[in-house]
Amino acid sequence: MFIDKAKIFVKAGDGGNGMSSFRREKYVPRGGPDGGDGGRGGNVILVVDSNMNTLIDFRHKRKFKADDGGKGDTSNMIGRSALDLKIKVPPGTLVKEEESDALLADLTELGQEYIVAQGGRGGRGNARFVNSVHRAPTFAEKGEPGEAKNIVLELKLLADVGLIGYPSVGKSSILARVSAAKPEVAAYHFTTLTPVLGVVSLTEGKSFVLADIPGLIEGAHEGKGLGHDFLRHIERTKVLIHVLDISGMEGRDPLADYHKINEELSLYNERLARRPQIIAANKMDLPEARENFQRITDLLKQQGREVYPISAATGEGLDDLMWRALQLIAEYVPEPEPASEVKVYTDAQEPAYIIRRDDDGAYVVEGKDLERLVAMTNFSDDEGLRRFQKIWRKLEIDAALRERGIKEGDTVRIRDMEFTFQD
Structure with missing residues (x-):
């Protein structure tokens, strides 16, 4: 099962309470304050783990709490600091605050860590409040509460190339042909309900990750047909292979499908519409496809698109298509991220309350x-x-x-x- 979104609650550990005590020794009749500080509460840390590729583990466990710090003790002994709680997440995980939907972190690199909830500091013991005026304070601080928040984890696949197109155009069949992935293939719409990854190995040292993105439909940018869930996974790809059923056997116009899918990409994210895209004219083994191919190819080439005739059923043309995708990956230059909102700070200080x-x-x-x-x-x-x-x-x-x-x-x-x- 592929799970690409999860809501969890995280609570960092509270700091330990400080101790209020005084020295009580036989030959020290007026022992001063000796209460120690409390220990720090544990942080909650998200860690990127290569052994995870879904968020399914968070379906059964949704609450995570780090340990509290130990309390301070007599003789100025500091309480034990709690161990951090580390939560493993797959590469490509976005971390958002549930209430504001603000992006907190984008975790893509193996071993990358992010403190999602900060542990509270330990309370100070009464020995820390001694001064020239107050020689024998009796009070100590309680530990600071650890941060607590509801967060949303979203997974964006880290694929080099994404297969896009309407349902039942042959994307799953292409993935099954060129990689060891085993997506479900059947003659009905929406066979693929979750993205599937496969590694395409062309020769030694020449490989890339290919993702079969489930069929997009008109209105996907508005969330129709799980559109947002599917479009999210295209955002990290470097190259798009747009698969068209060039035969038009189901009464669909391949050219109209091409324009509708690209319109959905543009409405969802303009940067996606500008991503390098090559056309896979599929089902060339059928007579109807050969009749349509030249007409549609001429029109697409006028728009600057490269068209590759292929057949997922026979394997025809797939090698050339994959080699071209590899070449485009090597040439890919990331588009600069849009400038985020800049906060302007003035000399005026924030009010204390x-x-x-x-x-x-x-x-x-x-x-x-x-x-x-x-x-x-x-x-x-x-x-x-x-x-x-x-x-x-x-x-x-x-x-x-x-x-x-x-x-x-x-x-x-x-x-x-x-x-x-x-x-």
Whole structure:
């Protein structure tokens, strides 16, 4: 089974809690703070593995969680850092954030790694908060929560050459003839429902990967007939072989089919329409094909296309077609990627926090550093609470809340922590 899209949930490990403790030794009557830091939580890392060629493993397991870091200990002992969780993916995997559909990574090279969720740092022990004024702090930080997100994995085949064309024009038969691949071949439409790869070996050291892309139909660029799923796999190819049923036995006009398929490529991605493309005029073993061949060839050559007469049934012309494809691969020059949106940064700093109203009327305070502070503060410890209040006042959050119209008794929410506002 070929699976080329999967949705999974990843959760990096939380950092370990810092320790609050004091030296207790027989001959050290006033031992100072000696609480150690917590260990780092494990990252979740995607790794490209050559032994994988589908995303089928993610059909049965969709949740991945790395281990948490160990907590700090007495005598300034640092907690154990957790091992990273490595998830194997096939080459050609795109990684997207589910919520925004933003592309996070394009994993194509064997052994390539991408940290998809960052582990939380360990909380600091009370020994880290000693200063000239505060000689005996009792509070320690909790570990930082690890990142958690839903992501989408999409697989684009890494083939050199793609066979394209309407259903039942003979693409699978060509692949079966020129490689060791064994695609299903039958006399009905949409026999091939998943892309099939095969290696074409012409002579020693001369080979390439050929993909049988399932039949495209009119409206594929809009997703009709699994169009988006199929078109995705053509994007990485260097050369396209456009297969036409030159016999027109099913009442179809090969020339009309040619124009419709190229229109679908152009509507989906203009760069695909400009990809090197050669025409395979298939079914030349049939009398009807020989009648149509010259007329259609003359028209296609006027558009700058190379036409190769072939027969997947007898093998006629396939060697010449494959050698020409190999030559075009060697000549292929990648088209520059379109310029991505450029972000312009000004001298103005990002605000430390923003305040908004939630649907239930609560005032929600959002800010990366502030949310991290809340997550890592032990509110059951008086000193930890006072430290939080000191930072709160320094950021002038009370004044900002008053400007937004907060009143006594209103709810203030940061992450999953709620406070009641008291003026």
